[in-house]
Amino acid sequence: MSNYYYDSWNFNSELELRSCAESFYYDIDAMYIYPKIQLSDTIIRNGYCGDTFDLSHYTVFKAILSDNRKETLLKCGQISLFKYFAHKNNISDDIWKAIKTGIRHKYNFSDIGLWLDYIRLLQHFNKDISNPHYVCPSNLNREHDRLSRKKQEEYEKEQLREKKRKAVLQEKHYQEAKAKFFGLVFDEGDIRIRVLESVQEFVEEGEVLHHCVFSNEYFNDDNSLIFSAMVDGVKTETIEVSLETMKVVQCRGRYNKNSEFHDEILKVMNKNIPLIAKRMCG
Known part of the structure; x- marks a missing residue:
């Protein structure tokens, strides 16, 4: 058929x-x-x-x-705006409000697509789109990029908050997987290295040293053991040890850079690797 x-x-x-x-x-x-x-x-x-x-x-x-x-845009001589919207279904009330503000203040709509993105960013941050201070920026690219970065930072913070909420549920798994290593502390001079014993400690480590040990969820990696290295009681570097190879994978300080104590910290860590292996067999 x-x-x-x-x-x-x-x-x-x-x-x-x-x-x-x-x-x-x-x-x-x-x-x-x-x-x-x-x-x-x-x-x-x-x-x-x-x-x-x-x-x-x-x-x-x-x-x-x-x-x-659209008829009004043509009559007002706003040809670039008219050409842009001629193929569109309609112009929303909010966008029309911003356009009217721009026209009244003789704003030059040099890049309409970018300007519309900028207006939507203003709306996202609850700015008054009838206010020429916002609607008619002297440097559109700069203001657009500034608000784009701000929105991205807002998104990343929300993602981090969501991860922290989920981390509460993941605490039990971390405790069960790494409990045998809890209490490991290596001291030498002013340096103290200890294993992170909770997901909350991952949060604090990431916030203090400004790296991704929490946001990238290292606490969920069953084959890694994470240590915090302190000098004179101050968090200085974070160390990842592979439980498969018993070697240091990475050792990073603030903003993922090496601290001035990097070599000394690695020396202490490598010296005590056998104690980790002993816990594995215990």
């Missing part, structure tokens, strides 16, 4: 032009338009002056006949 569809004439109906926006069968092919046209008074009244600005006549006519906001 096959399915098919075809249109046919209703010979008993009146001849008329019909439109059905839901079906592409009724779309007008605007690639070819008869060059000799007579304009209706409505098209002229709505702002058409003979120039289509590299758009098709169909696009221009449809825009100014179906949307009074």
Whole structure:
């Protein structure tokens, strides 16, 4: 069985032009338009002056006949805005409010796509988009990038908060997996190295040293053991030891850089690796 569809004439109906926006069968092919046209008074009244600005006549006519906001843009001489929105379905109330503010204050819409992204960022941060101080930045790229970074930082903080909430549930697994190593402490001079004994300690380690020991969930790696190295009681570096090879994988200080005590810390750590192996066998 096959399915098919075809249109046919209703010979008993009146001849008329019909439109059905839901079906592409009724779309007008605007690639070819008869060059000799007579304009209706409505098209002229709505702002058409003979120039289509590299758009098709169909696009221009449809825009100014179906949307009074696009009509207003054309009449105001905001050609770049008109061209940008001519193909769009509509201009939202919020965006229109910002556009009107920009027009009133003679703002130069040099990069409309970037400006619209910037307006959406303003909305995200609940800024007044009818205020020219926000809507008409003197340096659009700088302000757009500033708010983009701020939003990204906001997102990352929320992700971190979510990880902290989940960490409470992961505490039990960490305790069961690493309990045999708890209490390991290596002292030599001013250096003290101890194993991290809870997920909360991973949180504190990451916050103090500004690295990813918590955010990358090292506490979930059953083959790694994480130590905190302190000098004179101050957190200085974080050490990862592989439980498979019994070797130091990495040793990182603040912002993932080596501290001035890096070599001494590694020396103490490597000297005490056998004690970790002993706990493995215990």
